[in-house]
Amino acid sequence: MEIKILGSGCPKCKTLEKMTRELVEQNGISANISKVEDIMDIMKYGVMATPALVVNEKVEIKGRIPSSDEIKTVLSKYMN
Numbered sequence: 458m459e460i461k462i463l464g465s466g467c468p469k470c471k472t473l474e475k476m477t478r479e480l481v482e483q484n485g486i487s488a489n490i491s492k493v494e495d496i497m498d499i500m501k502y503g504v505m506a507t508p509a510l511v512v513n514e515k516v517e518i519k520g521r522i523p524s525s526d527e528i529k530t531v532l533s534k535y536m537n
Contacts, residue, residue: 458488458535463499463509469522473508480528486536 460477464470474492481488493499493511502511506520510531517531 458486458532459513460488460490460532461493461511462490463493463502463504463511463519464507465496465499466494467507470508472522473510476522476525477510477528480525480532484529484532486532488532 460481462470462474462477464473470492474490478490480486481490499507499509502509502516504516504519508522509519510517510523510528512531512535518527523531
């Protein structure tokens, strides 16, 4: 699973990254997590409001900080 956190490095973006990393670790999910901060790269996803959570190149959540349960639900769609 490829997970990307899109955001410029603002507090909300950092919160989403931290929450996602913790959830992946706590649930033993095999995933590569990367942070995308370049505005041109973020715009390629059609995201105008950050933070955003991208899983396997699909934008799942954008413009807000989701709950831990919502992140877990999104990630579970991609687990075998």
